[in-house]
Amino acid sequence: MALTGLQIYKLLPQTNCKECGHPTCLAFAMKLAAKQAELALCPYVTESAKAQLDAASAPPIRLVAVSCNGSKVEAGNETVLFRHEKTFYHKPGLFIRVEDTLGAEGIKTKVSEADSYLVDYVGIKLGVDGFAVEAVSGDGAKFAEAVGAVRAASKKPLILIAPTPEVMAEGVKAASGTQPLLCAADESNWQKMAEIAKSAKAPLAVKAESLDKLAGLTEEIKKAGVEDIVLDPLAYGYGDSLKTLTQIRRLALKKNFRALGYPIIAFPSNGAGVDETVLAAQHIAKYAGFIVLNTFDPATLYPLLVLRQNIYTDPQKPIQVQPGLYEINSPTADSPLMVTTNFSITYFAVNNEVEGSGWPAWLLVADAEGMSVLTAWAAGKFDADRIAKAVKSTGAEGKINHKRLILPGQVAVLSGELEESLAGWEIMVGPKEAVDIPNYLKVMWGEKAGSR
Amino acid sequence: MPITVEIPKEKWAGKVREVVLGATAADGGTRAKTVVVGGEATLPFLHFDGAIPHPPALAIEVRDRRPDDWSPLVYEAWGEAMNDPAEWAKAAEKAGADLIVLTLSLTTADRKPNTPENAKAVVRKVLNATGLPLAVFGPGQAEKDNELIVPVAEEAKGEKLLLGVCEDKNYRTIVATAMANGHNVSSKTPMDVNLAKQLVILIHDMGMPLDRIIMDPTTGALAYGIEYGYSVMERLRLAALQGDSMTQQPMIVTPGEETWKAKESKVGEGVPETWGDWKRRAINWETLTAASLIHAGADAVVLRHPETLARVKAMVNGLMSAN
Ligand code: B12
Ligand code: SF4
Numbered sequence: 001m002a003l004t005g006l007q008i009y010k011l012l013p014q015t016n017c018k019e020c021g022h023p024t025c026l027a028f029a030m031k032l033a034a035k036q037a038e039l040a041l042c043p044y045v046t047e048s049a050k051a052q053l054d055a056a057s058a059p060p061i062r063l064v065a066v067s068c069n070g071s072k073v074e075a076g077n078e079t080v081l082f083r084h085e086k087t088f089y090h091k092p093g094l095f096i097r098v099e100d101t102l103g104a105e106g107i108k109t110k111v112s113e114a115d116s117y118l119v120d121y122v123g124i125k126l127g128v129d130g131f132a133v134e135a136v137s138g139d140g141a142k143f144a145e146a147v148g149a150v151r152a153a154s155k156k157p158l159i160l161i162a163p164t165p166e167v168m169a170e171g172v173k174a175a176s177g178t179q180p181l182l183c184a185a186d187e188s189n190w191q192k193m194a195e196i197a198k199s200a201k202a203p204l205a206v207k208a209e210s211l212d213k214l215a216g217l218t219e220e221i222k223k224a225g226v227e228d229i230v231l232d233p234l235a236y237g238y239g240d241s242l243k244t245l246t247q248i249r250r251l252a253l254k255k256n257f258r259a260l261g262y263p264i265i266a267f268p269s270n271g272a273g274v275d276e277t278v279l280a281a282q283h284i285a286k287y288a289g290f291i292v293l294n295t296f297d298p299a300t301l302y303p304l305l306v307l308r309q310n311i312y313t314d315p316q317k318p319i320q321v322q323p324g325l326y327e328i329n330s331p332t333a334d335s336p337l338m339v340t341t342n343f344s345i346t347y348f349a350v351n352n353e354v355e356g357s358g359w360p361a362w363l364l365v366a367d368a369e370g371m372s373v374l375t376a377w378a379a380g381k382f383d384a385d386r387i388a389k390a391v392k393s394t395g396a397e398g399k400i401n402h403k404r405l406i407l408p409g410q411v412a413v414l415s416g417e418l419e420e421s422l423a424g425w426e427i428m429v430g431p432k433e434a435v436d437i438p439n440y441l442k443v444m445w446g447e448k449a450g451s452r
Numbered sequence: 453m454p455i456t457v458e459i460p461k462e463k464w465a466g467k468v469r470e471v472v473l474g475a476t477a478a479d480g481g482t483r484a485k486t487v488v489v490g491g492e493a494t495l496p497f498l499h500f501d502g503a504i505p506h507p508p509a510l511a512i513e514v515r516d517r518r519p520d521d522w523s524p525l526v527y528e529a530w531g532e533a534m535n536d537p538a539e540w541a542k543a544a545e546k547a548g549a550d551l552i553v554l555t556l557s558l559t560t561a562d563r564k565p566n567t568p569e570n571a572k573a574v575v576r577k578v579l580n581a582t583g584l585p586l587a588v589f590g591p592g593q594a595e596k597d598n599e600l601i602v603p604v605a606e607e608a609k610g611e612k613l614l615l616g617v618c619e620d621k622n623y624r625t626i627v628a629t630a631m632a633n634g635h636n637v638s639s640k641t642p643m644d645v646n647l648a649k650q651l652v653i654l655i656h657d658m659g660m661p662l663d664r665i666i667m668d669p670t671t672g673a674l675a676y677g678i679e680y681g682y683s684v685m686e687r688l689r690l691a692a693l694q695g696d697s698m699t700q701q702p703m704i705v706t707p708g709e710e711t712w713k714a715k716e717s718k719v720g721e722g723v724p725e726t727w728g729d730w731k732r733r734a735i736n737w738e739t740l741t742a743a744s745l746i747h748a749g750a751d752a753v754v755l756r757h758p759e760t761l762a763r764v765k766a767m768v769n770g771l772m773s774a775n
Contacts, residue, residue, distance in 0.1 A: 082690070084683040119726035121675065216454040238770030242497050242747070250460050259455055278767050281740045285682075285747055299728030303674060303716075303736045307744065310679040345676060349715070356722065372677070378642075435715055 005033040011049040068178035075263035075289025100146035115154035132159035140170030147174035165192035203228035215259035236271030263289025320370035331360040341368035357438030384417035465695035467493035474585025484583025490702030511551040512544035538581035568603035587614035594622035689749035708756035
């Protein structure tokens, strides 16, 4: 937790020598507290004071990275319990579990499929973050082989799950050149696991069934020289995982409790009688840093990826697209002109439908301050004036040889006013939902223009 | 060496009000059981901070007639039952619903404007078909809502229905009839903490007791605005626990209606292959939206698909039984 100016002042030399460029040590301390100055400006600060100040300025939840071939998944460094207080920063990594008993072919198939999976959500490409290779066999050689097979099929970051340090060491060898997360040290083996993590410069997950034990272990492991730690509190049910992950987040943020100030790894399929997808959804909203999924299924992954995207958007900033005139499917002068707002979700809903239909069209995106059609309308940001202005300012008029503008069906009420603002134009009311646009164009525009 | 970790607990000043839905014979109604929503003195399922006397209620939405434009997957799930609101409600009860939300349509099955007589008859029929508490919502157009809800409220006097939808432009008539006939009301506002609070105040000012108002802060579906709805609910719940009296109403939201509008749920063909199997995806869409909103503080969620209901129910049981 950040120190106050007064607390910092107590750590400074208190000689008021002014060399830092501030009139007094206190003034300098105040600037430091406000993060408007660097400690390095004071030449006289002692090593021990420096260490204390550094420790205090470290984030309450350590940022831990898992990487491979330049791609990286980072978790931690969160600052709030609720997204509206600021925002959540580091999306939990979604990893697909690969058991070493699957066989080389099985691994290749599963990993290649998941590795190449990319789905588009409002213009953002979303996919799996990496793979969690698990030594179910308990056999080091087999485990190493499996790690090799996964690496042959994917360049994404890895989590290595092994029951003993001996097996883990084999996996780590096979993963050399990458920075995998080693999972997991426990009460009985943490010394050896920490050694392996230290020499591989890899982050280490730590598991224990109570927070007391978990905190004790992380402190030991830190003393042993491993700083990048991930917590596995072994909470597998809906209720205990919500409770435990919340308690850890609270301890880190509210109490600055360093021993649990690390990201958390969650296994939503490990509990009896839980629905992996539903529990993973909880983990996304409530505080996991890494999530290991058993199944790779686009029908569950897509909603989970979107949920993660939604929870991790900055609540203060709607995602927007640039206002302007967009061309879809190479439109010509006879192609329809449609208007919408610059809220990303809205824009892509319309764009995808028109594009998919094969119709060439002009899509006029009005500046509605990133709001959906009805929200913008209700807020007075998508009215006849603004739309007319967009028609003029984008030069839409000059691109087409007709004067017809298709309005979103949700704002049919605007058509009267628009006919006044855009003299000589015919305002057509489109369907309410974007899904119905292709059919609408076929029927309404096809009839009018007789061409496509 | 284990370290003794002291778990930080929240001492909340306030708690959510309890609202009773439905009345048994003993209380002048005909319901086999009642459902109590709200009452929690903590954030969702953090039992270590405070008591959570009731699980969130899981409602199924039933229409007074077969809807025209629902997803084929929902038609497939309920089948013939959708042709008859009584059968539909029975099927919903069998599927495990705690509450039936009956939405009245603008028109009847033969495309004629809906009438008070029809609305009354449908409500009576549904009441006879199921022992569950009932919510009745109008079609969402002020005049029509008032025209249909008033006779329904009279017809079902004493049943402690949840009546809706009260919005800032149209709440007086519905609130008045709910007060006169012993029902509860749903106060709906578009995703804003202050608007939610304000409408509760206005409704309460008319004389409606606070333990008969549920608020619907509105939600968006996954990918279509859930991030706003989710946070508005979290903020409302935090305000309630911090002691802000007019935010202490239980919350109801309609993830079923919202998600089944989304293309991801509605459409099976001509969508990207990366969306995966249609049915699993669609049900996940509704399930994850509902599950997230329950974690944000929903005391009642209105769903459409029975499989979603089953999955959300299993989750709620898990969340309630923990410590
Ligand atoms: C999320 C949301 C918000 C978010 C804003 C999100 C954003 N960036 O826009 C927040 C919480 C900030 C918000 C605020 C408000 N909101 Co609001 N909000 C919603 C909500 C839940 C979803 C909107 C959404 O994202 N839809 C998804 C997008 C993709 O839909 P869309 O833009 O309409 O696009 C679809 C179609 O219109 C069509 N389409 C789009 N363009 C085109 C073009 C053509 C040519 C065609 C044919 C079709 C087409 O395709 C799309 C997909 O089908 C709706 C209720 C609901 N469930 O719809 C209320 C809603 C829109 N909000 C409403 C209101 C009143 C407000 C506020 C005024 C209230 C307030 N809280 O003060 C404010 C205004 C904002 C302000 N003053 O700053 C009302 C509007 C009522 C009305 N009819 O006037 C609604 C309908 C809620 C309600 N039932 O009362 N809101
Ligand atoms: S340089 Fe250091 S000692 Fe000198 S005034 Fe600044 S803070 Fe104080």
